[in-house]
Amino acid sequence: MTDPIVADNLVKVYNGKIRAVDGVSFSVKEGELFGFLGPNGAGKTTTVQMLTANLRPTGGQGRTAGLDVSEKPGEVKRRIGLVFQESTADGDLTGRENLQLQAALYSVPTAEARQRIDSLLARMQISDSADRPVKTYSGGMRRRLELAVGIVHSPKILFLDEPTLGLDPQGRAGFWRYIQELRKELGLTVFLTTHYLDEADNLCDRLAIIDHGKIVATGTPSQLKDNLGGDVVTVRVKDPGRDLSELFRGVPGVLSVQVQEGDYRAKCKNGETIVPLLVETASRSGVTVTGISLKRPSLDEVFLEYTGREFREEEGPNATDMAVRIGQVRRGMGRG
Amino acid sequence: MTTPIAALTRRELLRLARNPAAIFTSLLIPILYLTLFGQGFSKLAGGGGLVLPPGYFLSSPNFYSNFAIGMVGFVAVTGTLFTGANVIFDKLFGIFKRIAASPASSAEVFGSRVLAGSVQPTLLAFFVLGLAILLGHLGIPSLSGLDITQSVTALGVVEMVAAVLLLSAMFAGLFVAFGFALTQPQSYFAAVNTINLPVLFTSNALYPWGSMPTWLQDVASYNPVSLAVNVMRENFFGTNYYAYPPYIYLAGLAAWTVGMFLVATLIAARTLAPKA
Numbered sequence: 355m356t357d358p359i360v361a362d363n364l365v366k367v368y369n370g371k372i373r374a375v376d377g378v379s380f381s382v383k384e385g386e387l388f389g390f391l392g393p394n395g396a397g398k399t400t401t402v403q404m405l406t407a408n409l410r411p412t413g414g415q416g417r418t419a420g421l422d423v424s425e426k427p428g429e430v431k432r433r434i435g436l437v438f439q440e441s442t443a444d445g446d447l448t449g450r451e452n453l454q455l456q457a458a459l460y461s462v463p464t465a466e467a468r469q470r471i472d473s474l475l476a477r478m479q480i481s482d483s484a485d486r487p488v489k490t491y492s493g494g495m496r497r498r499l500e501l502a503v504g505i506v507h508s509p510k511i512l513f514l515d516e517p518t519l520g521l522d523p524q525g526r527a528g529f530w531r532y533i534q535e536l537r538k539e540l541g542l543t544v545f546l547t548t549h550y551l552d553e554a555d556n557l558c559d560r561l562a563i564i565d566h567g568k569i570v571a572t573g574t575p576s577q578l579k580d581n582l583g584g585d586v587v588t589v590r591v592k593d594p595g596r597d598l599s600e601l602f603r604g605v606p607g608v609l610s611v612q613v614q615e616g617d618y619r620a621k622c623k624n625g626e627t628i629v630p631l632l633v634e635t636a637s638r639s640g641v642t643v644t645g646i647s648l649k650r651p652s653l654d655e656v657f658l659e660y661t662g663r664e665f666r667e668e669e670g671p672n673a674t675d676m677a678v679r680i681g682q683v684r685r686g687m688g689r690g
Numbered sequence: 691m692t693t694p695i696a697a698l699t700r701r702e703l704l705r706l707a708r709n710p711a712a713i714f715t716s717l718l719i720p721i722l723y724l725t726l727f728g729q730g731f732s733k734l735a736g737g738g739g740l741v742l743p744p745g746y747f748l749s750s751p752n753f754y755s756n757f758a759i760g761m762v763g764f765v766a767v768t769g770t771l772f773t774g775a776n777v778i779f780d781k782l783f784g785i786f787k788r789i790a791a792s793p794a795s796s797a798e799v800f801g802s803r804v805l806a807g808s809v810q811p812t813l814l815a816f817f818v819l820g821l822a823i824l825l826g827h828l829g830i831p832s833l834s835g836l837d838i839t840q841s842v843t844a845l846g847v848v849e850m851v852a853a854v855l856l857l858s859a860m861f862a863g864l865f866v867a868f869g870f871a872l873t874q875p876q877s878y879f880a881a882v883n884t885i886n887l888p889v890l891f892t893s894n895a896l897y898p899w900g901s902m903p904t905w906l907q908d909v910a911s912y913n914p915v916s917l918a919v920n921v922m923r924e925n926f927f928g929t930n931y932y933a934y935p936p937y938i939y940l941a942g943l944a945a946w947t948v949g950m951f952l953v954a955t956l957i958a959a960r961t962l963a964p965k966a
Contacts, residue, residue: 375764397725406791408790408791427963428793428795429793431791431792431793432793436791438784438787438788438791441784442784442785442788443785443788444701444705444785445783446704446705446708446709447701447705451704454692454697455698455700455701456788456792457692457699458692458693458694458696458697458698459694459698459789459792459793459794460792461693461694461793462795464692467692467943478723487708503788558863688754
């Protein structure tokens with residue numbers, strides 16, 4: 355069976371010179387939550403725009419819901435849900451009216467739409483505010499409404515483009531609780547773009563890391579981190595007057611040991627089982643351990659490994675991003 | 691099932707209904723024209739015993755009656771000015787993005803805007819008509835009003851409603867297309883005024899026919915606003931001095947509307963298609 359989302363060497367060139375997406379290939383399996391992680395301007399939104407049939411690829415092929423996005427844009431749009439990074443609800447209409455409009459745009463029968471809207475409003479905990487204009491909603495309520503709007507027509511594939519941008523940690527946690535519930539209940543395939551590393555790490559079944567329009571790594575969060583070579587246990591000892599590196603290297607499971615500013619950094623698999631062994635080794639040698647820490651490789655380190663630079667979560671738009679946005683505004687759609 | 695076009699039209703009308711300031715302003719302007727501007731000219735041009743050649747106002751009995759029907763055409767056009775601006779505001783606030791990402795066709799998105807954009811000016815046009823008739827029946831000697839000089843047939847009513855609807859829809863379509871094509875309100879209003887004022891000033895909506903130079907009469911004969919007001923004036927005042935019966939002017943106006951729609955739908959389809 356064809357995977358619900360397939361990108362095959364997708365390319366997007368703006369104004370004949372800016373390669374916003376440069377030969378991106380991946381596929382998302384049914385029921386999977388696939389994360390697309392990258393800094394601002396990396397090409398995440400452009401990829402989403404192509405896979406949701408809102409932007410024509412310059413090259414390559416995108417297939418969503420088994421359909422070519424260039425050949426059947428209308429059908430693709432009908433079969434997917436899309437939650438944008440910014441609010442797209444009409445502030446002058448109520449939450450319920452926004453949902454009714456969306457249901458009608460997707461030709462959902464009226465009775466079914468009514469039932470579904472009531473159920474979604476209750477699930478998103480906005481039933482009490484359903485008949486108030488959206489302009490009176492809080493940021494978190496607006497995000498929950500956006501999610502409800504994105505799924506009111508019961509799609510099987512949901513694209514989330516930086517859905518928690520600007521939400522506080524509590525709001526983000528709440529939003530993700532709804533997503534996880536919906537996934538379980540509806541068997542949704544979810545494509546998520548984000549530049550929140552923790553979000554990608556904790557939620558996604560698999561990830562692709564994109565930088566400068568190219569995918570630099572793909573895998574499960576654990577795989578990506580394991581590829582770095584394992585955990586790092588840092589041992590701080592009372593000055594022993596001698597080097598303990600060789601002793602620590604002899605501990606089963608330790609891959610390498612480095613001395614950094616007097617601390618011993620032991621790279622190893624399954625760090626939590628190595629910690630007591632290192633403490634025991636030091637004690638047996640009559641050395642007092644004054645501190646110990648275990649650090650699992652983070653996606654930040656994964657990003658550093660593959661791109662050679664640190665991931666900057668709150669960086670501003672880069673030059674490419676700005677050029678792309680200016681081009682989009684000039685063309686009249688303002689797609690970000 | 692609510693169709694996309696019905697839902698989008700409902701949205702536009704709900705937004706309008708929830709904006710009393712906009713409704714008040716749209717009513718205030720024609721009220722000022724009818725109670726002040728038009729009154730100021732009424733004695734100078736045929737309303738106060740001034741002898742003018744026959745046909746100076748074509749079949750209209752006096753300046754004010756001629757002007758009042760012209761105002762119906764005027765508001766049918768100016769009432770559509772904001773239709774495209776609303777598209778631009780939707781783009782700026784992100785709402786347009788959601789609509790464009792939906793499976794609704796460009797024809798549905800465009801059609802709903804035009805439908806909703808035609809309703810307000812059509813209602814406004816008939817408000818102007820009612821107010822002008824009312825002013826004539828208040829019995830205040832120094833206050834001019836619309837004098838209807840012949841009984842209006844049912845067909846005449848249909849022709850007049852069609853004329854106002856076609857005129858509103860034509861300009862709503864054009865301005866909505868501008869809204870699709872442009873991104874900034876400033877550029878939109880500049881573009882709209884480039885069209886709006888020349889169209890109104892080259893029509894016979896506000897001037898007496900006899901006061902217009904020949905070249906302007908020639909231009910006005912083909913102007914869609916003139917065609918619409920001709921349909922109404924012939925039904926209210928008779929067909930004397932007009933070259934054609936009302937249905938011919940109506941057909942001319944329909945041709946204008948169809949042509950304008952073709953151009954406007956092309957622009958809309960271009961904007962709503964996936965970006966290349």
